[in-house]
Amino acid sequence: REHPVLAQGDGRYVVSTYKEINDILHDPRFSSDMSKCYSKEDQRVVEEEGQIPGFVFLDPPKHDWLRHQVMSKFTPDLIYSQKPRLLEVVKEALDTRRNVQQLDIVDDVAYPVPVTIICEILGVPRSDEYLFHEWSDQLILGNDTSQARNPEIRMQTLKAIKSIRTYMADLINAIKRQPREGLLSAMLHDTTNEKLMSNDELVTTSVLLLVAGHETTVNLISNSMFTLLRFPEWLERLRKEPELAAQVVEEVLRYEPPVQMLRRTSLADVTIAGVTIPKGAPIHLIIAAANRDPEHFSEPDRFNPERKDIDHLGFGGGIHYCVGAPLARLETQVTLVELARRLENPQLIDAAPPYRLGASIRAPRHLFVH
Numbered sequence: 001r002e003h004p005v006l007a008q009g010d011g012r013y014v015v016s017t018y019k020e021i022n023d024i025l026h027d028p029r030f031s032s033d034m035s036k037c038y039s040k041e042d043q044r045v046v047e048e049e050g051q052i053p054g055f056v057f058l059d060p061p062k063h064d065w066l067r068h069q070v071m072s073k074f075t076p077d078l079i080y081s082q083k084p085r086l087l088e089v090v091k092e093a094l095d096t097r098r099n100v101q102q103l104d105i106v107d108d109v110a111y112p113v114p115v116t117i118i119c120e121i122l123g124v125p126r127s128d129e130y131l132f133h134e135w136s137d138q139l140i141l142g143n144d145t146s147q148a149r150n151p152e153i154r155m156q157t158l159k160a161i162k163s164i165r166t167y168m169a170d171l172i173n174a175i176k177r178q179p180r181e182g183l184l185s186a187m188l189h190d191t192t193n194e195k196l197m198s199n200d201e202l203v204t205t206s207v208l209l210l211v212a213g214h215e216t217t218v219n220l221i222s223n224s225m226f227t228l229l230r231f232p233e234w235l236e237r238l239r240k241e242p243e244l245a246a247q248v249v250e251e252v253l254r255y256e257p258p259v260q261m262l263r264r265t266s267l268a269d270v271t272i273a274g275v276t277i278p279k280g281a282p283i284h285l286i287i288a289a290a291n292r293d294p295e296h297f298s299e300p301d302r303f304n305p306e307r308k309d310i311d312h313l314g315f316g317g318g319i320h321y322c323v324g325a326p327l328a329r330l331e332t333q334v335t336l337v338e339l340a341r342r343l344e345n346p347q348l349i350d351a352a353p354p355y356r357l358g359a360s361i362r363a364p365r366h367l368f369v370h
């Protein structure tokens with residue numbers, strides 16, 4: 001309320017109100033290319049061993065072209081066609097879990113579902129999926145700020161990214177020679193497209209789809225279940241009325257968003273809410289705070305899936321609005337409905353579960369129920 005835009009004193013700016021964040025997300029004077037900012041720490045976030053950055057870190061026109069290449073094939077029809085397989089994967093995860101006495105919503109369900117589905121959508125052979133499970137574990141560890149400065153963990157994370165890139169480059173070459181099912185093949189063999197992505201662009205883009213969509217969806221499933229366990233009347237309603245799943249997931253994206261913060265840098269001196277942000281400043285947009293801004297949402301601290309004001313910023317906004325939003329929504333809805341159906345009266349074993357440590361992510365690390 002007092003400082004919608006706050007100069008941190010170390011050259012960084014923090015923005016925490018809905019209107020200001022939404023304005024910045026729609027303003028071309030703010031860039032997603034953090035290599036243009038003057039903070040080494042913020043630059044490091046996108047550094048990937050000299051590889052070209054994914055389009056989430058690029059500005060127009062390159063961003064728009066790459067995004068369009070994906071969006072023209074990653075269509076709602078393709079995503080909804082996954083629904084039956086998705087339910088199968090959720091059931092499989094629950095049926096084959098290690099400990100039948102005690103369920104960890106995070107490791108037993110939230111983890112395996114998104115990585116399996118995105119591999120299948122892209123066209124990764126099922127026999128290789130286990131590799132992605134291992135790599136994604138490593139990436140998640142690398143995102144833990146308590147570990148990020150640990151040189152050993154950092155090396156392992158970079159190694160995992162490199163392995164994913166090498167794997168995807170080989171897969172793309174194989175698909176080039178022999179078309180098959182899946183998004184990669186559809187992009188590579190699109191005869192209507194005059195200019196296809198280069199091999200390098202396609203490798204980076206497929207790694208982005210794998211990485212951007214994995215941990216975030218794990219965290220949305222975990223945050224949703226944790227919220228439903230805190231408000232069991234909603235778990236009960238979901239069991240009786242599975243059609244409420246869409247509203248529940250939307251409200252979790254507002255109330256407990258998996259991504260809490262976005263980064264931008266200013267391409268010129270820009271004044272927002274009376275504060276002049278200098279060119280090249282690293283700017284942290286706290287979307288989790290915007291989602292509870294009392295100027296924008298009525299009763300912001302109340303979990304209410306029936307609310308009408310649901311234009312949250314959990315998937316960002318503007319030209320970088322999440323490409324995977326329809327898939328993440330579907331995955332979470334299907335998983336929650338199945339969990340609500342199976343779990344009679346689930347009780348949290350640890351009422352205050354351990355949380356992941358990260359500046360921009362927020363979710364429990366484990367969620368044991370019996």
Ligand code: HEM
Nearest residue numbers: 055056212213216217220314315316319320322323324328
């Ligand atoms: C962008 C959140 C799932 C792919 C974003 C952004 C947010 C976000 C906040 C905006 C980033 C920015 O403006 O800097 C989430 C959350 C998810 C999720 C909370 C799950 C609950 C997915 C999935 C995929 C995906 C499943 C892909 C399969 C992307 C991509 C971008 C993006 C490619 C970049 C879009 C662009 O720059 O134009 N996501 N995401 N996300 N997301 Fe997601």
